[in-house]
Amino acid sequence: MLIKLARLCYKGEVPKVVDAEARRRVVAEAVFRVVRAQGLDQASLRNVAEEAGLAVGSVRHYFADHDELLAFALEELVGRVDRRVMARVARVRAASTPEERFAGVEGLLGELLPLDPDRHDEAVIWLEFSHAARTRPALRPAARRIHEGIRMVVGRVLASAGVPDVPVETERLAALLDGLAVDAVLQPDLTTPDLMRAVLRRHLAGLRPGGRGPL
Amino acid sequence: MLIKLARLCYKGEVPKVVDAEARRRVVAEAVFRVVRAQGLDQASLRNVAEEAGLAVGSVRHYFADHDELLAFALEELVGRVDRRVMARVARVRAASTPEERFAGVEGLLGELLPLDPDRHDEAVIWLEFSHAARTRPALRPAARRIHEGIRMVVGRVLASAGVPDVPVETERLAALLDGLAVDAVLQPDLTTPDLMRAVLRRHLAGLRPGGRGPL
Incomplete structure (x- = not known):
């Protein structure tokens, strides 16, 4: 264009x-x-x-070839999500109250969920690539970087919030985000943006027991 | 054979x-x-x-045709998981202490996770079918039944345990199980059975605040 x-x-x-x-x-x-x-x-x-x-x-x-074309497209996708996440990180850092911080973290993690048509398209493409990587070795390194990238973002959010047992909590939250994204791609009429937001909010609230916890 | x-x-x-x-x-x-x-x-x-x-x-x-073949195979898979889950339901019902009940629920939900080679194969096949259903309408009804079946099992477990706000908690736990299964299929060396068990245990423990909750 x-x-x-x-x-x-x-x-x-x-x-x-x-x-x-x-x-x-x-x-x-x-x-x-x-x-x-x-x-x-x-x-x-x-x-x-x-x-x-x-x-x-x-x-x-x-x-040069088909694999290079697909790899470039996937890097484009990653770059797009990256830029949005980075902008959100800045907002979390600028938060001055626990409520602002909680909302900031929710917004940041929401960038990894298919909450609007653009992010839905990204989730569809992510699942297509990740799934294809199972039987197409050339796509594996990029699929792996995305998997690890999500865990890096989630892990940093949880660690900086002082959540205990970051490794298990990171995997729990990252798997939840992956599951919601997959469900939204495969059953979009059931896994609505409102439902995804409610699930994410509940999960984050569970990480601050009694409402006075770290998140 | x-x-x-x-x-x-x-x-x-x-x-x-x-x-x-x-x-x-x-x-x-x-x-x-x-x-x-x-x-x-x-x-x-x-x-x-x-x-x-x-x-x-x-x-x-x-x-009769290729679609009937695939649909039959998928029903076979569902029947296999169903039988295992039903056997676990009986054990949860027979539990006489909260600890037995917690272990029973963990075992039941574990039947939906790729914790051994057979269940790993099932998860691979589930993801292949569910994913293909996105662009092949003939597979959608079966993929839908699996999606709803998992939520029915999870919802009943949570409701019978008296967990508050069953709809959101059902989606949260079902999405977590879906996410762990997808991650184990796509990144099996990172998403190990031990990690999945630890994540599931943590999640269930979070549903009984202070260790005296319903689960």
């Missing part, structure tokens, strides 16, 4: 570096749309190129 | 009803092995027949 607009406005040559970067992003967005609608198995170079409105040869110019 | 043994021992005709039932089970087992090793997309009639050591025509004789 961006690159198309750029082309329309430019009279001369589009600078090469910007062009390559933007073009790769356009292709990654097309990967997301194909994976969301038809599943990862349908995200062939041909289908992705068609979805992006590009020739297959043009896509091949920017990605 | 059973049917093969029966054939070896029989001199006359194998009774037709037994034969059909046993043969369908043999085919379902072959579905499980193909799905586990290669993913659901590879569970074609041809591949399943080959895995079962049968001619494709023979498999077609017992199943």
